[in-house]
Amino acid sequence: MNTNELAAHWMPFTPNKGFKAKPRMLTGAKGMYWTTDDARQVLDMTAGLWCCNAGHGHPHIAEAIARQARELDYAPCFGFGHPLSFELSERLARLAPGNLNKVFYTNSGSESVETAMKMALAYHHARGLGSKQLFIGRDRGYHGVNFGGISVGGLTNNYKAFGQWIPNDHLSHTQDLERNAFSRGLPLHGGVEKANELEKLIQRHDASRIAAVIIEPITGAGGVLPPPAGYLKRIREICDQHGILLIFDEVICGFGRTGDVFASQTFDVVPDIMTTAKGLTNGAAPMGAVLAGDHIHDAVVDTAGAGVEFFHGYTYSAHPLACAAAMATLDVYEQEGLYYRGAADGEIARYLEQGLHSLKGLPGVVDIRNYSLIAAVEFEPMAGKPGATGGLIQTDAWEQGMMLRSLGDAIAMSPPLIIGKEHIDQTIGILERSIRQHFG
Numbered sequence: 001m002n003t004n005e006l007a008a009h010w011m012p013f014t015p016n017k018g019f020k021a022k023p024r025m026l027t028g029a030k031g032m033y034w035t036t037d038d039a040r041q042v043l044d045m046t047a048g049l050w051c052c053n054a055g056h057g058h059p060h061i062a063e064a065i066a067r068q069a070r071e072l073d074y075a076p077c078f079g080f081g082h083p084l085s086f087e088l089s090e091r092l093a094r095l096a097p098g099n100l101n102k103v104f105y106t107n108s109g110s111e112s113v114e115t116a117m118k119m120a121l122a123y124h125h126a127r128g129l130g131s132k133q134l135f136i137g138r139d140r141g142y143h144g145v146n147f148g149g150i151s152v153g154g155l156t157n158n159y160k161a162f163g164q165w166i167p168n169d170h171l172s173h174t175q176d177l178e179r180n181a182f183s184r185g186l187p188l189h190g191g192v193e194k195a196n197e198l199e200k201l202i203q204r205h206d207a208s209r210i211a212a213v214i215i216e217p218i219t220g221a222g223g224v225l226p227p228p229a230g231y232l233k234r235i236r237e238i239c240d241q242h243g244i245l246l247i248f249d250e251v252i253c254g255f256g257r258t259g260d261v262f263a264s265q266t267f268d269v270v271p272d273i274m275t276t277a278k279g280l281t282n283g284a285a286p287m288g289a290v291l292a293g294d295h296i297h298d299a300v301v302d303t304a305g306a307g308v309e310f311f312h313g314y315t316y317s318a319h320p321l322a323c324a325a326a327m328a329t330l331d332v333y334e335q336e337g338l339y340y341r342g343a344a345d346g347e348i349a350r351y352l353e354q355g356l357h358s359l360k361g362l363p364g365v366v367d368i369r370n371y372s373l374i375a376a377v378e379f380e381p382m383a384g385k386p387g388a389t390g391g392l393i394q395t396d397a398w399e400q401g402m403m404l405r406s407l408g409d410a411i412a413m414s415p416p417l418i419i420g421k422e423h424i425d426q427t428i429g430i431l432e433r434s435i436r437q438h439f440g
């Protein structure tokens, strides 16, 4: 395609001028590989955008979507229903931990976050605690692009252009290169100490004003930061002591990424509300789901009078094609054992860990971190150009036939859960060449 043909699409989260000068065009995908417009096979070490956990082009999912499109293409979900969304909800409730038994559908991770935040407000309001309006997020957290999500998220680029519109404060991030660099699995130091910061924020704002804490169990887009040991449990304890809800944003972590269905199960901490998207449909149809505890749902729904209890929803909530994609995706995860395949102490996660940590000692590498099938390598910032190295390594890897995510001075990996040892060998080879080329 020539430059004129590319002009009309204003691309999201993309340097548009750079892309249009040198497009990276994907035309097909199967299993672990993309096909490009110049007929190259490119290894997908990112599961798309952390979503194609079962690999690309799975026939069971493709057929389910096609069948559903012929049978019931659309159904309004305000005051009407279709059976598949109820079946899917039952299934998700069975998979979820604790009392997360109520499922509310959205079309994306960002919408799941807004929905979860509104649920928290509605819950407190229903209990006569309408002053609880403030949310606590975490530096380097990413919770999507809508106004709630950018307020609780911790990426300053979001604040610069758009501001912060929801009352908020932030925990500090959990990266500690001095004590935890080159951690294999959960970092060992500082978990409880870091979580105790929440007490200071509660003293500052008072629990009577705080609706919820929202965090990703593993920070993803902010740099892949597995929680230091003990951190999540301590956050849960403090929330409980002060009547503050805990929201886990599992948009990346859900559906096998941490070696269990949800990270909440991996880390044995049950939130009050959990957001999901991405892996729910293996990326094959836009869909998110918010799983709410019975106590959240019952407080909102049972205490309301006749009529709509939760004044919220999307035209495409529980879209039939997305429900069909999700049902088929869950079949595949179950049948192919994918929820547990990436367990941190399992063979494939260990193989990735060993391969990546063999890069320690290469010039420019300041950290390598991993948990299950999610990992990052961090580089020394370039003089005068902090945050640019990840993009250079990403471009080089792309040219060598591999897709990575760049996150500032780091690159991140979150491969499809079907990854084999041969793909890991390929990855380590490409990375080593890129790093040597870049840092000399």
Ligand SMILES: Cc1ncc(COP(=O)(O)O)c(C=O)c1O
Binding pocket: 107, 108, 109, 110, 111, 113, 142, 143, 144, 145, 216, 220, 221, 249, 250, 251, 252, 277, 278
């Ligand atoms: C943890 C988390 N929450 C929310 C989102 C936003 O999801 P979406 O891009 O589907 O709106 C993302 C996207 O990467 C995410 O990683």
